Amino acid sequence: MDQLDRRIIAALQANARASTTQIATTLGVARTTVHERINRMEQRGLIEGYSVRLGSTEDTPKVQVIVMLEVQQKETSRIIKRLEAYPEVKLCLSINGEFDLMLSAEAPRLEDLDILVDDLAKIPGVLRTNTSVVFGRRIDRN
Template sequence: MNVDDTERRIVNALLADGRASPRDISGATGIAEPTVSQRIDQLETRGVIEGYEPRIDYESLGYDVTAVFQLTIDGDGLPGVPERLGDAEQMIGVYEVTGSHDVVAIGKFTDTAAMNARIKELMTDDDITAVETSVVLNTVTEYGQFRVEGE
């Protein structure tokens, strides 16, 4: 999907402050406020901007354990397993991948008992043939976004 320089500047302003008003974005980019409003509407309609969400620090809410699950799926289990994981509570990322595993999923848990319960669910799923779990020791960066560069 192509975006022009004006849209790119608006997207980057929103990445810097997702709560910025069209007036704020206009001031930061030099793009006229009505143009900013119109372009944001167009970006939303085209699906470039998918929505606006708060970023939650789950650790501050008691979700101290982050786990990365690498799953090997029985051939008939795709796409069912990734869809189920994507709908599961506490799973913040689910990816179909290439390599020695079929799915990588990331979950947040209040404690190791909650994480172990999820591991047991995965291990008893008939569509999953293998589960490898890594517990995150230190989060360096999370929910990263990056500025959109020009072509």
């Protein structure tokens, strides 16, 4: 993957519905070049699909937190199963370092997330948590 492929992917991440002509014009390359490169990246599995990103409506603002969990290693699979039951948890990543899992969670009110974090800390095998409130998204390619 070269710099042009990365620029094409960035354009698709910004707007997956953009035509190859629009992307080519933006990047200053031929439409056929963009078309061939997208096809090649799809065939190689670099691009697995396209999706829709839903916006939030004005009447349902969301508060987001990042929760770091330190867990007993032998309990990790069971804890992840428990996490799946919380609709507020939108993402769970296994990480290295001081903590073992990183969660992204969303809810309409900060109070709802406060209750969630308290519940997470009570799960057997969770040794400790560290929570940060997200103030804003600076780069979001999801």
